[in-house]
Amino acid sequence: MATNGEASDVYARMGVKKLINAQSWVTGLGGSLMRREVFSAMEEAGRYFVDMEELHDAAGRVVARACGAEAGMVTAGAAAGNMLMSAAVMTETDDVRIERLPDTSGMKNEILIFKAQRNHYDKMFEVPGARLVEVGMPNVARRYHLEAGLGEKTAAVAYIFAPFLKQPLTLRETSEIAHARGIPVLVDASAMVPPIENLTRFVREGADMVTFSGGKGIAGPQNSGLLAGKTELIRAARKNYMNPASARASVVRAAKVSKETIVGLVTAIELFLDSDHSAIWNDWRVRAEYIVDRIRGIPGIRAVVEEEPNRQGPQPVIYFEASWKGPSPESVRKLLREGTPPIHVGRGGYRDEINVVMVNVQKGEEKIIAEALDRILRGSQDSNRPSKA
Ligand SMILES: *Cc1c(COP(=O)(O)O)cnc(C)c1O
Numbered sequence: 001m002a003t004n005g006e007a008s009d010v011y012a013r014m015g016v017k018k019l020i021n022a023q024s025w026v027t028g029l030g031g032s033l034m035r036r037e038v039f040s041a042m043e044e045a046g047r048y049f050v051d052m053e054e055l056h057d058a059a060g061r062v063v064a065r066a067c068g069a070e071a072g073m074v075t076a077g078a079a080a081g082n083m084l085m086s087a088a089v090m091t092e093t094d095d096v097r098i099e100r101l102p103d104t105s106g107m108k109n110e111i112l113i114f115k116a117q118r119n120h121y122d123k124m125f126e127v128p129g130a131r132l133v134e135v136g137m138p139n140v141a142r143r144y145h146l147e148a149g150l151g152e153k154t155a156a157v158a159y160i161f162a163p164f165l166k167q168p169l170t171l172r173e174t175s176e177i178a179h180a181r182g183i184p185v186l187v188d189a190s191a192m193v194p195p196i197e198n199l200t201r202f203v204r205e206g207a208d209m210v211t212f213s214g215g216k217g218i219a220g221p222q223n224s225g226l227l228a229g230k231t232e233l234i235r236a237a238r239k240n241y242m243n244p245a246s247a248r249a250s251v252v253r254a255a256k257v258s259k260e261t262i263v264g265l266v267t268a269i270e271l272f273l274d275s276d277h278s279a280i281w282n283d284w285r286v287r288a289e290y291i292v293d294r295i296r297g298i299p300g301i302r303a304v305v306e307e308e309p310n311r312q313g314p315q316p317v318i319y320f321e322a323s324w325k326g327p328s329p330e331s332v333r334k335l336l337r338e339g340t341p342p343i344h345v346g347r348g349g350y351r352d353e354i355n356v357v358m359v360n361v362q363k364g365e366e367k368i369i370a371e372a373l374d375r376i377l378r379g380s381q382d383s384n385r386p387s388k389a
Pocket of ligand 1: 027076077078079080119121160161162188189190191212213214215224225
């Protein structure tokens with residue numbers, strides 16, 4: 001099942017089950033799998049000492065180039081990216097302010113966020129001492145909401161891209177409004193690559209800083225991330241991360257990255273940029289269609305391959321129609337999780353659906369998934385067949 005080690009039983013020795021991850025790059029299932037080249041680069045990096053500032057400079061240039069930005073740096077994930085962006089806009093490169101965080105009295109310390117974009121990870125912006133201030137209504141926002149929200153204490157506007165998350169104003173409109181007042185825009189686009197075009201898209205659309213996870217679609221170390229943007233802001237983020245001039249470590253020190261992680265992410269970025277993305281996309285589609293074909297013709301089940309932008313690549317989506325007589329989507333997910341091997345699939349989307357996210361489904365695993373779905377869905381419709389449902 002594993003692509004990176006043939007008969008590896010390291011998990012078995014610890015009494016931990018391996019599983020099939022058809023739920024995307026979720027941290028709870030281990031994120032993504034690094035390629036061999038990434039492991040060997042990390043192993044090599046671990047054999048020598050280097051000046052970490054020099055390594056960060058070099059890695060930052062790779063991140064900047066990949067994102068089409070003036071500057072970049074490696075972070076301990078996109079959550080850490082949010083912390084660093086927030087710290088950077090509040091302190092800029094001022095030693096005194098950097099040392100004072102998370103006490104932000106006397107600083108611009110408010111970060112605006114659309115009410116419709118509140119999310120699981122936005123608290124990270126508050127860790128260095130900023131306060132999130134909501135603008136707009138639960139599902140919409142108008143230009144005047146944002147304009148009225150910008151004030152004396154506004155340090156930045158946060159803008160989040162994530163599957164199924166609303167974009168009340170476009171990033172271009174948001175940037176235009178914020179920039180007219182000299183206020184930077186910070187983008188969390190953690191899980192937005194692939195498609196590869198998104199690496200450069202947000203800077204082009206006005207982001208002053210943008211962060212991506214290294215351990216999601218880029219398949220670098222799980223605890224890595226990219227942060228790219230304007231030179232002065234990246235300088236401020238770097239100084240917050242590690243300030244050689246300071247007597248005390250800053251609050252962002254808690255998000256440390258190792259030399260092995262930095263080298264691993266740089267290697268993963270280079271592999272990602274060199275990949276044949278349309279071949280990978282097609283392979284996901286072919287294997288998604290295989291699953292859909294296997295579960296065709298079950299009364300009350302509508303299974304289709306969808307690949308619109310909210311989907312992370314082509315994926316089977318299973319809709320349960322009103323006429324469906326079998327187990328609920330949640331029960332099906334539970335049966336899949338409790339099988340051998342355990343299979344984790346996605347939920348949510350537009351309705352109470354099951355989606356099979358292909359990005360982490362290893363070659364051949366689509367057969368195991370199709371077999372399990374077929375058994376659970378069809379079995380529950382056919383009393384002559386043995387069924388676990
Ligand atoms: C996954 C995710 C994060 C966290 O990213 P890490 O790299 O795991 O720290 C932050 N923001 C959004 C929108 C995410 O989807």
